Amino acid sequence: MLSERNSYFNKWEKRVLPFLLLLPAFTLIIGIVAYPIIRAIYLSFHSFNPLKPSIFKFVGLENYIRVLNDPIFIIALKNSIIWIVGVVFFQFLGGLLGAIILKQNFKGRAFVRGLSLIPWVTPSVLIAIMWIWMLDGNYGIINDILLKLGLISRYIPWLAQKDTSLPAVMIADIWRGIPFFAIMLLAAMEAIPDELYEAARIDGANSFMIFLNITWPLILPTVIITTMLRIIWTANHMDLVLIMTDGGPGFSSLIIPLMSYHTAYKQLNFGYGSTIAILQGVFLVIIISLYLRLLRKGESIY
Amino acid sequence: MKKSEFFKYFFVFLWLTFILAPYIWIFITSIKSYDELYTFPLKYLPSKPTFEGYKLLIETTPFLTYMKNSIIVAIFTVTIALFVAILASYSFSRFNFKGKTPLSFVFLVTQMFPAILLAIPLFLLMRNLKILNTPFSLILAHSTFAVPFTTWMITGFLKSIPRELDEAAQIDGCTKLGVLRHIIIPLASPGIIAATIYIFIYSWNEFLYALTFTSDIKARTIPVGLHTFMGEYIIRWDLLTAGGIITGLPVIIFFMFIQRYLIKGLTKGAITG
Numbered sequence: 001m002l003s004e005r006n007s008y009f010n011k012w013e014k015r016v017l018p019f020l021l022l023l024p025a026f027t028l029i030i031g032i033v034a035y036p037i038i039r040a041i042y043l044s045f046h047s048f049n050p051l052k053p054s055i056f057k058f059v060g061l062e063n064y065i066r067v068l069n070d071p072i073f074i075i076a077l078k079n080s081i082i083w084i085v086g087v088v089f090f091q092f093l094g095g096l097l098g099a100i101i102l103k104q105n106f107k108g109r110a111f112v113r114g115l116s117l118i119p120w121v122t123p124s125v126l127i128a129i130m131w132i133w134m135l136d137g138n139y140g141i142i143n144d145i146l147l148k149l150g151l152i153s154r155y156i157p158w159l160a161q162k163d164t165s166l167p168a169v170m171i172a173d174i175w176r177g178i179p180f181f182a183i184m185l186l187a188a189m190e191a192i193p194d195e196l197y198e199a200a201r202i203d204g205a206n207s208f209m210i211f212l213n214i215t216w217p218l219i220l221p222t223v224i225i226t227t228m229l230r231i232i233w234t235a236n237h238m239d240l241v242l243i244m245t246d247g248g249p250g251f252s253s254l255i256i257p258l259m260s261y262h263t264a265y266k267q268l269n270f271g272y273g274s275t276i277a278i279l280q281g282v283f284l285v286i287i288i289s290l291y292l293r294l295l296r297k298g299e300s301i302y
Numbered sequence: 303m304k305k306s307e308f309f310k311y312f313f314v315f316l317w318l319t320f321i322l323a324p325y326i327w328i329f330i331t332s333i334k335s336y337d338e339l340y341t342f343p344l345k346y347l348p349s350k351p352t353f354e355g356y357k358l359l360i361e362t363t364p365f366l367t368y369m370k371n372s373i374i375v376a377i378f379t380v381t382i383a384l385f386v387a388i389l390a391s392y393s394f395s396r397f398n399f400k401g402k403t404p405l406s407f408v409f410l411v412t413q414m415f416p417a418i419l420l421a422i423p424l425f426l427l428m429r430n431l432k433i434l435n436t437p438f439s440l441i442l443a444h445s446t447f448a449v450p451f452t453t454w455m456i457t458g459f460l461k462s463i464p465r466e467l468d469e470a471a472q473i474d475g476c477t478k479l480g481v482l483r484h485i486i487i488p489l490a491s492p493g494i495i496a497a498t499i500y501i502f503i504y505s506w507n508e509f510l511y512a513l514t515f516t517s518d519i520k521a522r523t524i525p526v527g528l529h530t531f532m533g534e535y536i537i538r539w540d541l542l543t544a545g546g547i548i549t550g551l552p553v554i555i556f557f558m559f560i561q562r563y564l565i566k567g568l569t570k571g572a573i574t575g
Contacts (some may be wrong), residue, residue, distance in 0.1 A: 013478045018397035022405065025449050032446035033412045036423035043423065050426065083408040101313045113312060114561040116321055121557045123507035125525040127547040130324045132532075133331060133539055141327055144344040179321060183565055236416040239509045243529055257418040264422045265514065277419035284416070 012209070025164060050270055062274035072251055072259065073276065079111075079166055080235070080255045084287060090174045092223070095181020102186050113186070116179045119163060124239035131172035132244055135159055138251045159245050162252040170255055171242045173234065189215060189224035224295060235284050238247040256280045312382035325550075332356070332543035339539050355540030356548070364506030365517050365545060368527035371516075372506055375437050375523055379444040379505040380498055386445065387497065392482050394453070396468065409450040412463035421514045428515055435518040443515070444505040452497045455564075460486060496563035499556045506553055524549045 019128065044064070047057045067073050102113055119127070135143050137157025146152045158168040200210050238257040241247065247254035247262065254262075257280050264273030331339065332355050334348040359365050393399075394406060428439040449539065467489070468481045476484060509525045518521050522530070527544050531537075557564070 009477075014397070015399070017478055018393040018399045018402075021393035021397075023391040024386040025453065026405075028386060028442075028446040028449060029408065032424065032443060033415065033420065036420045036427060037415065037428070039423035040419055050429070098317060101317045102316070104310050104312055106314055110575075112318060114558055115318065117326070117561060117565070118554055118557065119321060121503050121507070121553050122550050123525050123553065124509050125507075125528045126328075126550045129528065129542055129546040130328050133543065134324060134327060139340055139342070139539075141344060141345065154319075161351055162460070175320075175324070187565070232414055236418075242513075243509075243532070257416050260416075260418045261421075261510075261514075266419075270422055270426070273323075274419070274422050277416060277422060280416045281419055284414070 005154075014090030018184060040274045042278060043271050044278050046271045047269070048271045049268045051268055059271070063272050064279075066272065067275055067279060072254070073279075074258075075251045076254045076256045076259045079251075079253060080283070082166065083170060083241075084231060084234050085253050086170050087173050087177065087234045088227060090170075091177040091181050091230060092227060094174065094178035095185055095226075099189060102182060103189050112182070117183055118179070119176045120180045122176070124237075125243060127172060127176055128240055128243035131175075132159065132167075135168050160249060162249055165245050165249060166253040169241050172244065173240050176240075177230060177234070181230065184222055184226040185219055188219040192218050204223035228291065230293060231287060232284065235280070235287065255282060328543045328546055331539060332547050334540060336538075336540055353544075355538075355544040358538075359541045359544045359548075363531070363541065364522075365524075365527065365548075367520065368522050368524045369548075371437060371521060374521040375440045375444065376502050376505040378437070378441040379448060380501045381503045382441065382445040383448040383452055384494070384498055386455055387449050388482075388487070388494070390449070390453045391456035391460050392486060394457045396465075396478075396486075409453060412447075412450050417510045421510055424511070425514050435516055435521040437521065439515040440505075440508075440512055440523065440533050443511045444501075444508055447508075448501045448502075448504050455500065456490065456493055459490045463489050492563060496560040499560045500564060503553045503556060505550075529566055 025178070045058060045060060047055070047059045047062075049055065061210050098116065102116065103108070106112075134140050135158040137143070137155055137160060140155070140158075143152070143155040147155065156164065158164045196214050197210060200214055205213070236257060238255055238261070241253055241255055241258055242261065245253045247258050254278060260273050260276035260280060263276055267273075315481045330347065333351040333353060335350060335352050335354065338348055390409075394402065424443060428434045428442075431439075433439045433442075461534070463486060467485050472478075495574060497563050507525065508523075509529075510519050512523045513529070516526060519527075524545070528542065528549065531542055532546065
């Protein structure tokens with residue numbers, strides 16, 4: 001009797017328990033992620049203002065046709081491309097430099113490595129406060145330093161000028177993301193066995209050759225994965241733009257997710273806002289696949 | 303000191319300046335008196351450091367209310383997300399079942415959607431549930447979005463606990479759930495502490511959902527509160543920087559405690575693929 005009960009219990013533990021353990025997580029994911037996405041797709045075919053819930057009109061593809069002819073969307077698309085490519089590229093360059101520095105042997109290395117990731121955990125709102133204040137057109141320290149170095153002849157209102165607003169926010173975001181890149185690349189470099197370096201040095205290779213022929217190929221997989229994570233993250237996160245310029249002046253720093261936010265919450269057009277958010281998702285998929293294709297081309301050269 | 307040694311330390315110094323200078327500048331700003339903030343040319347150091355900005359922030363603005371809200375949301379988020387993620391990690395790390403790979407893939411995919419795509423329908427959902435402008439809406443959203451990464455992180459820790467320990471306990475009559483409680487959780491506690499702090503930091507910093515779900519002062523969390531300061535008042539940079547310092551300090555301190563674990567959890571996945 002007892003053993004029979006045990007075997008039932010064993011089966012239950014093997015077949016049912018693993019799913020039961022996942023149930024809470026999937027309940028949350030279905031309710032808070034899957035359902036809203038379906039709802040967003042549904043909304044994108046409608047015209048809907050949450051203050052006038054009685055007017056919920058099916059408009060078919062109207063929102064989609066409208067986006068493609070919306071001059072503001074074209075501006076936002078262009079800005080988004082500059083934003084993603086610029087931010088991720090410079091984060092990578094800075095991160096690589098940082099990783100090389102942090103790889104060296106020096107006193108207090110563990111502590112310095114820990115400090116390095118601080119920007120990554122700093123709330124966006126604090127990062128925005130920092131950079132708005134440093135970039136200020138009247139009292140900003142960046143203007144002060146650039147003027148003293150003779151690089152500018154007068155103070156520049158970086159965030160309030162059309163041709164500098166987007167690059168200024170990009171600098172804040174690049175600064176925030178460099179440490180993350182550095183730590184990921186550093187971890188990849190640490191995984192390379194020392195013997196490889198020693199062997200190369202015995203063969204008379206210099207530091208640059210060692211980097212090019214040993215370090216780089218071996219960290220490449222991490223570079224690819226980290227870059228992809230950063231592309232997704234950079235494309236979707238608009239906190240800094242929202243707080244620092246809110247897309248302005250004019251539409252000079254407007255990116256697609258922010259346009260979606262404005263459409264939904266300022267113009268109260270939830271249908272059109274959802275359409276833009278969906279296109280943002282599509283846009284992201286395109287960017288990622290372009291990036292992967294580019295890589296494959298690069299590989300075939302070698 | 304050799305020349306190459308000197309260069310090494312010089313670059314380390316440059317790197318640290320690059321990372322830390324903005325924080326130092328914000329701190330200096332927060333302890334300047336109001337008049338000294340707006341001088342031309344710029345004065346780098348305050349002649350009389352003062353904590354007046356911090357005092358005014360707490361006495362004249364609803365900052366403490368925001369802080370209370372942030373703490374409530376973060377504590378409940380940590381509790382829920384941790385519970386959910388531990389169960390899920392136990393399932394992923396100790397059981398073999400059909401559909402394990404696609405199910406874990408679903409976890410990953412949730413991280414890829416633009417937050418704004420979810421924010422619009424979630425706003426409507428929260429409104430229907432009548433929990434807009436309450437901590438519940440944020441607790442629900444934050445818990446959900448913290449679960450995938452937390453699960454990934456804890457799964458990594460659980461995999462490093464030898465399975466022989468589970469088996470030994472089972473021979474002694476422990477059920478699978480008993481193993482989780484008596485063996486796995488105690489042994490994984492460093493990982494679980496790291497996960498706790500990760501969730502706390504995520505919830506404490508989160509901006510977009512907090513912005514869209516709370517329009518009422520009484521329900522705002524700190525990030526949204528600070529953001530509205532920028533619009534509502536003539537910007538008082540002494541108050542704003544003081545608020546920024548108070549907001550950033552706890553996460554930075556917590557982070558320094560767990561950075562080793564977090565870096566490990568973060569980099570493991572990307573390197574082993």
